Amino acid sequence: MIAAAALAILVAMSLAIVRALLGPTIYDRILAINLFGTKTVMLITLIAAMAGRADYLDIALVYAMINFIGMIAVLKFFEYGSLGHAGSDGQED
Amino acid sequence: MTILDILSGTLLLAGCALGVIGAIGLIRFPDFYTRMHAAGVTDTLCAGLFLGGLAIQFGMTLASAKLLLIFLFMLFTCPTSSHALAKAARHGGLKPWTKAGSDGLDAMGHEGAKSR
Amino acid sequence: MMLAHLIDIFLLVFLAVISVALLRIKDLLTAVMIFGIYSLTSASLFMVLAAADVAFTEAAVGAGISIILMLATLAITGREEKIVERKFKLLPLIIVSITGATLLYGIRDLPPFGVASNPAQVHVAPRYIEQSAVETDIPNIVTSVLASYRGFDTLGEVVVIFTAGIGVALLIGRRRRLLTAKEASRHE
Amino acid sequence: MLTHLPVLVVLAPLLAAPVASLMRGAFAPWVVATLVSWFSLVCSLLLLAQVGEQGVIVYNMGGWEAPWGIEYRIDFANALLLVLITGMASVVMPYARLSVRQEIGEERSPMFYAAMLLLILGLCGMTATGDAFNIFVFLEISSLATYTLLAMGKDRRALTSSFSYLVMGTIGGTFYLIGVGFLYVMTGTLNIVDLAERLPALSDSATVRTGFAFIVTGICLKLALFPLHLWLPNAYTFAPSAVTALIGATATKVAVYVLVRMIFTMFGVEFSFVEIPLSYVLVPLAVVGLLSASSVSIMQLNIKRMLAYSSVAQISYIILGIGMGTAMGLTAALLHVFNHGIMKAALFMSLGAVAYRMGGVELKDMNGLAKTMPLTFWAFVIGGLSLIGVPLTVGFVSKWHLILAALELGWWPVVVVILVGSILALIYIGRVVEAGFFKEPADNTRREAPAGLLIPLWILVIANIWLGIDTRLTVDIAEAAAAQLMAGGVVL
């Protein structure tokens, strides 16, 4: 069961990598990377389950967090061209 | 093979099936928005089912609580980022694909055409 | 254990594919994002090799902080690598081939992978595994080695990150904005 | 407290750097940095005396004994190097005040001094430690500080030279890491003495040999051996004066020391020179490097760049001594490490004084310097004579020992090369001296450098002559250090 699950996740990850490399727009890549990130979270939980270690799940949580932050960062970069920009309803410079 | 095992296996497999389907959609669909549809929609449910399946295997321990936390986190962040991404793409001028053939790529140019 | 091998093989193939892709990608933003995948994959590989702490750090730092810093840099420098006529550079290729060949020669005599009786596993490490419960009473051996047995290394590590902070503040710290403008005009 | 001397040398700059980085203005951090480097100098002198009395000093960090914890292990070789590093720091720091005020500005001074302290800390840590991985950590501390400091130069090319050093330096550091990893997997230990005990049994292993190759290549990148020296000239040329003086005098020397430690203590003479014919690699590279770098330096118009190339040449002398693989060669190499540190610091500091007044160090800026800045210029001349190897200067002492060592092996061609190198040095120093004495200055007013620059400079110049006349101290220590190193790491 677990083996099938692992295989499925890995296949999904490979497909995501293919899409990330093919593009063609930058948004496709971001989407693929996001998908890859969530699949990585699952892979880590699976490894934790295989090892029977609950504390490995912290790492999965970190992955989920980093995935989200990376997403925001890329979007921010893409929309505003700078990471420190406040946007129009924040404190304006 | 207890009933819990079967339940957990079913959930796992269902989750994984969703994941693979989403990934295939990511490859096969013609443009960004449809791909996003495939990936974004399946993603959260896939994670939910998968983590649920694992939680059953772990039983009522701290691990399950952590899995729940991970699930909650993903429940918030995955749709949010999908939404933000779709909005950004729309905002950036990427036109949805139509069967007529005026696909988004032309409006967008090739990747990298728009640089700020 | 076959499952671990399966994951291992997949991850290694991912890494190889990504590294080749990184060499070829021209768009820097894409390169940085693909490098993000590389980091995530490498952290998973650390997990497979039972190095949870390392995976933790690589995920938080390699995939998170490095990528964000690179994006912040791209925001200033612009994201496209200039397309130059691809000059074929022979020297790097020669250097890389020699280095790679030396390494391939070097791994011939490596002890077998993952065997518990390897020299690295029987000399210093057993003391940490057997005695750290008695000597420091901390379950996570990595923490006790990191903070106590090799605490001085970790002090060095803290100083390294502090140095990086000092260095970056000196190089691009905020109040330098006016100065830089002056500098730029001087060189024009 | 005397038992804690090995750690105090490193601890003082470590505590001072964060404190200095938070201060305001330029004066307070300068005072801290200066006092701390003096304190470290006192500690390392005491340490040298202690090594003389007690032999090798072992200090266990955290109280964990050697292979499990990290140990500091001080013998004559690293005590000598510690004296060199802290001594140079103690002279450069007072000197730095004026030139930093001019070149860096008050606002960035606190962090600049903090970075200087971190550099000293990294170099001392690399020198004192007896753990192969700990060397890497401190190597990276000193490298990061160096990248930052080099980029502080006013010329914008300082940035690119710093970046290329960053790339080369990281490759070097990572090569070293690969090598240490290979040794670790074969032996299971990272302690140098422990490794020295275990490696002879493994000398046939391809992995150990590859590890050796990577460690030596990595360090040679750091110490700018001939084909790997490309980062050095630009880095030295565009850095601020005080930084060039400190780095030129110490950074490459510490890398040389690490190389010596690896070749002689960790792998042992038997392995390095008999099983792997290291001499056949190092000596030709050193000879080619010596001749080519000296020739290139004749053609330079920027004096700082000229001295940078001369550094590459002088490092080749040191590598020549190491490559001989004999006690005498090693003695000469260690002597030259120390002596070249002193004379290069003096030369770079006098150039700093010139730059302070003239704003540049091109050959034309040296015109008529004997009239306008006599004290600075005479310091440069004496440093130059030392570089050439004129008797009664330190340069002569080490070159003489190098020639003796070559004669002992019957390497006549090498002796000829050393002499040719000296002649080339005579030519490039001679050009500057000629410009200083016989060309007319652009503006004839006498504008001697301020005392704040001259006093530290002349301290070094006097050391140059003093240690050139009274050779007992340095030669004895170098001989003792060489004897210890040749015997391998297992001496107690």
Place this chain on the structure above:
Amino acid sequence: MSGLGIWNYVIFIFLMMAGLYMMISSSNLIKKIIGLNVFQTSVFFMYISFGYVEGGAGPVLTEGVTLYTNPLPHVLILTAIVVGVATTAVGLALTIRIKESFGSIEEDDLHKMDPSI
């Protein structure tokens, strides 16, 4: 596993060389830094593989487990990762300064501007 083990190392070496090649042949400074990271990460893999024990648990003491992987490489690599990030940060800061004062981050361009670089 023995065959697979060697293949592990071969792939790590391949990654290392890809990173090294990127570092020394790329003209773009940011690509160089990405190469630096790839290079270092693959060295980290190698270290962690050195400490891996087949079937060993991660080095957190658990009751009933006697076989652990070697904790020492993990500690070393934790330190090395930090070093890598610090180097990356300083390198990126330098890149920004280079962009601001030269207007380009292509080594070829910089060469054209000033052959002595």
Place this chain on the structure above:
Amino acid sequence: MNDHLILRVVGKFLIPYVMLFGLYVQFHGDFGPGGGFQAGAIFACGFVIHTLLFGSRSTEQIVSIGFLRVISALGVLVYAGVGVASLLLGGEFLNYNVLAADPITGQHIGIIVVEFGVGLTVASTITLLLMIFAERGLPS
């Protein structure tokens, strides 16, 4: 990011939990994976999210660059201070055994304080790095 109202709301909602998680990793590092370095990085991620969502200027009103520099220096001093304390108490540098009457307690104290120092430096330095980089990118 005025367009992204949802992102802002979710992000803002997550920040305290991210920081809480950082603290958990910091103090749970003795028992499971984690420790000062990882905790510092995660804690810094809280500020990273804030900077990304609300701009570096508004983050700087919460933690100024000067403050971050003080904390980053403080972390080094805390770590080295433990070493100095053990020197003064008669042990070798960083020998935690002498910090308390019982060596094991001493080790515990030492490791916790040291990890705390690591966490301080890493969290503040990473935030500092990000803020400096982000500020530099702002149009002046």
